[in-house]
Structures are given as C-alpha cells and as structure tokens.
Amino acid sequence: MQLHNFSAGPSILPKEVMYQAGEAVKELNNSKLSLIEISHRSKAFIEIMDEACELALRLTGLENQGYKALFVQGGASLQFLMIAYNLLQNKAGYLNTGTWSDKAIKEAKLFGDVVEVSSSKDKNYNYIPKDYSIPSGLDYLHITTNNTIFGTQYKSIPKTTSPLVADMSSDIFSRDFDYSKFDLFYAGAQKNMGPAGTTLVIIKESILGKVSRAIPSMLNYQIQSSKDSMFNTPPVFAVYTSMLNMRWIEAQGGVKVLGEKNASKAKLIYEEIDRNNRFEGFANQEDRSNMNATFNLKDPSLAEAFDGFCEAAGISGLKGHRSVGGYRASMYNAMSIESVEILVDCMQALEKKY
Numbered sequence: 001m002q003l004h005n006f007s008a009g010p011s012i013l014p015k016e017v018m019y020q021a022g023e024a025v026k027e028l029n030n031s032k033l034s035l036i037e038i039s040h041r042s043k044a045f046i047e048i049m050d051e052a053c054e055l056a057l058r059l060t061g062l063e064n065q066g067y068k069a070l071f072v073q074g075g076a077s078l079q080f081l082m083i084a085y086n087l088l089q090n091k092a093g094y095l096n097t098g099t100w101s102d103k104a105i106k107e108a109k110l111f112g113d114v115v116e117v118s119s120s121k122d123k124n125y126n127y128i129p130k131d132y133s134i135p136s137g138l139d140y141l142h143i144t145t146n147n148t149i150f151g152t153q154y155k156s157i158p159k160t161t162s163p164l165v166a167d168m169s170s171d172i173f174s175r176d177f178d179y180s181k182f183d184l185f186y187a188g189a190q191k192n193m194g195p196a197g198t199t200l201v202i203i204k205e206s207i208l209g210k211v212s213r214a215i216p217s218m219l220n221y222q223i224q225s226s227k228d229s230m231f232n233t234p235p236v237f238a239v240y241t242s243m244l245n246m247r248w249i250e251a252q253g254g255v256k257v258l259g260e261k262n263a264s265k266a267k268l269i270y271e272e273i274d275r276n277n278r279f280e281g282f283a284n285q286e287d288r289s290n291m292n293a294t295f296n297l298k299d300p301s302l303a304e305a306f307d308g309f310c311e312a313a314g315i316s317g318l319k320g321h322r323s324v325g326g327y328r329a330s331m332y333n334a335m336s337i338e339s340v341e342i343l344v345d346c347m348q349a350l351e352k353k354y
C-alpha cells in the first residue's frame with residue numbers, strides 16, 4: 001500500500017529525488033565511486049556544491065544581487081546563535097510567533113539586547129501579530145515565516161528599515177515572493193528541501209562585518225562564505241540530495257508553480273476543516289499556513305475511530321505536536337493533491353459514520 005506521508009519533519013521528498021540520491025550512494029555518475037566516499041575537494045563534488053548554491057539563488061530570484069548561498073551544519077538551531085554572533089552589536093528585534101522564534105530569542109539574548117517586538121503567546125501562538133510598531137535602529141528584525149508547530153504563516157512580510165532576517169525552515173521554496181526583502185534567511189533542509197544535516201543560509205553580503213566581537217571560524221559567515229561552504233568537510237549527502245530536490249523544484253516550474261499547487265492543497269484541507277463539524281481548525285483563519293494545517297477533533301473520544309480511518313488509508317505522520325495536540329497535516333512541496341484528497345475522504349468517512 002502506498003503511504004501518504006504528512007510528517008512535519010524530517011519529511012516527504014519527491015520519490016525520484018530519493019531514488020537518484022540512493023543511486024548516487026551506490027555510484028556517482030558512472031564514476032565507480034560512491035558520492036559518500038569521494039573527496040569534497042574533488043571536481044565532482046565542487047560542481048555539486050556550486051550547482052546547489054546556484055539553484056538556491058536562482059529559485060529565489062537573487063542571482064547577481066549581492067547575495068551568497070551557504071550550506072552549513074548544525075541545523076536551523078545553530079543559526080539562532082550564528083545570526084546573533086555575526087549581526088547583533090547592540091539591539092535586535094524579534095517577533096515571537098512560536099516555539100522556534102522563542103528559541104531564537106533565547107540564543108540572541110546571549111549576545112546583546114533583544115526586543116520582543118510582539119508575541120502571539122497569549123493565545124498559544126495561534127495567530128500572527130499585526131498591530132505593533134518596530135523600533136528604529138535595530139541591528140536586525142527576525143521573523144519566522146512559517147510556524148511549523150502551530151500552523152501559522154506570514155501572508156505579508158513586515159516592513160522595516162532594519163535588515164530583515166527570517167527562519168524559513170518549513171516554507172523555503174514553497175511560494176513566490178520578493179526574497180530580496182530579506183537580508184538573511186535560512187532553512188534547515190529536512191522540512192522542504194532535503195535530508196537533515198545541512199542548513200541553507202542566504203545572506204546579503206553587505207550586512208556582514210559590522211560587529212566588533214571576534215567570531216570563531218566555524219560560526220563566522222564571512223569565513224564560511226570565503227571558503228564557499230567548504231571551511232571544513234561539508235555534509236555531502238545532504239547537500240547533494242538538496243541539490244537534486246532543487247533541480248526537481250526548477251523542473252516543476254519553480255516556486256511560483258509550486259506555490260499555486262501548495263495553495264490548492266491548503267484550500268482543500270481548510271475547506272474541509274471548516275465544513276466538517278467533527279473538526280475545528282487551530283490557527284486563526286487569515287494566518288493559516290499552506291505548509292502545516294493544524295486541527296482538532298471537537299469530540300476527542302472520536303480519535304480512535306478517526307485514527308483507524310487514517311491508518312486504513314495509508315496516512316502517516318498526522319499526529320499534532322504535543323504543544324497543540326490533535327492533528328497536523330504537513331503538505332510540503334513533494335506532497336501530491338491526491339494525498340490531501342485521501343485525508344479529506346477520511347474526515348468525511350468519520351463524519352458519515354459518527
């Protein structure tokens with residue numbers, strides 16, 4: 001039976017990407033060697049890294065605009081401190097829209113003053129704050145464009161005169177917008193880009209070199225950049241597989257086409273959540289994420305029945321995060337609309353029978 005993988009992360013990748021990555025582990029391009037046993041300084045791997053960086057900039061429309069793409073290790077969580085290490089001299093602003101922003105704030109406080117510009121904690125982060133004023137003179141403003149756990153997503157990007165930094169771990173390459181509004185954005189690979197083990201960081205290079213503290217080499221964007229992400233051995237498998245997935249994204253028509261597909265998938269599930277009176281949505285309607293739909297059963301005693309329908313239909317990874325409960329349907333780029341239709345069928349089956 002085919003499974004429909006709604007996992008929030010590590011998460012679904014296109015079948016052909018998985019297949020090609022598997023082949024390269026066996027043998028890379030008829031080289032008689034595996035991807036994971038060649039030197040990262042070899043021509044073959046340098047070409048892979050270069051292509052991955054080029055694709056990342058091309059997909060976000062940022063080629064030749066003073067931006068650099070880096071692939072680093074340590075996950076998105078290391079970026080929480082690397083950003084502050086490299087950019088926070090006096091004061092930074094953070095919008096707190098959930099667990100991940102909260103963790104980013106905690107790390108930044110080790111380096112300077114942090115202003116929590118606004119927070120949606122009062123309602124367990126079920127919305128994106130809108131009425132707030134951003135102080136001037138910040139070293140940067142940090143936002144989390146998609147809140148994986150709570151299922152909220154910025155539909156418009158805050159306007160600020162300070163450099164704008166964004167955690168896009170769970171919605172990178174999922175929609176078309178003006179990426180040049182951001183001065184730095186980053187994404188742990190394992191949500192919408194590739195396997196765990198690498199993090200994409202795209203930086204406008206002109207914002208670097210402004211803090212006075214000494215920065216350890218591994219955590220220094222300028223050093224990582226001058227070494228083209230090869231200061232030390234990069235995570236070759238994660239970079240290669242992410243590169244394959246970015247090729248796949250481009251072949252699908254890029255972020256614009258995928259953005260439209262993602263919007264259709266989201267529409268389908270949210271219409272059912274609103275129509276079907278066994279269920280209720282968690283996130284504020286206007287802030288609903290196109291990537292992670294969070295919802296609950298109105299009557300929790302129906303959970304066993306609903307889980308049974310889902311299991312029989314091959315639905316996997318639907319359990320909500322413990323801080324929200326209920327269900328979370330993660331519908332990243334590689335998920336087909338047919339899989340979402342099957343989930344909707346299960347919701348309707350529950351409604352019919354109970």
Ligand SMILES: *Cc1c(COP(=O)(O)O)cnc(C)c1O
Pocket residue numbers: 009074075076077078100144146147148149167168169170188189191
């Ligand atoms: C998963 C996630 C993270 C944490 O990523 P790691 O790579 O595990 O450190 C950070 N931010 C967001 C928005 C996420 O979804």
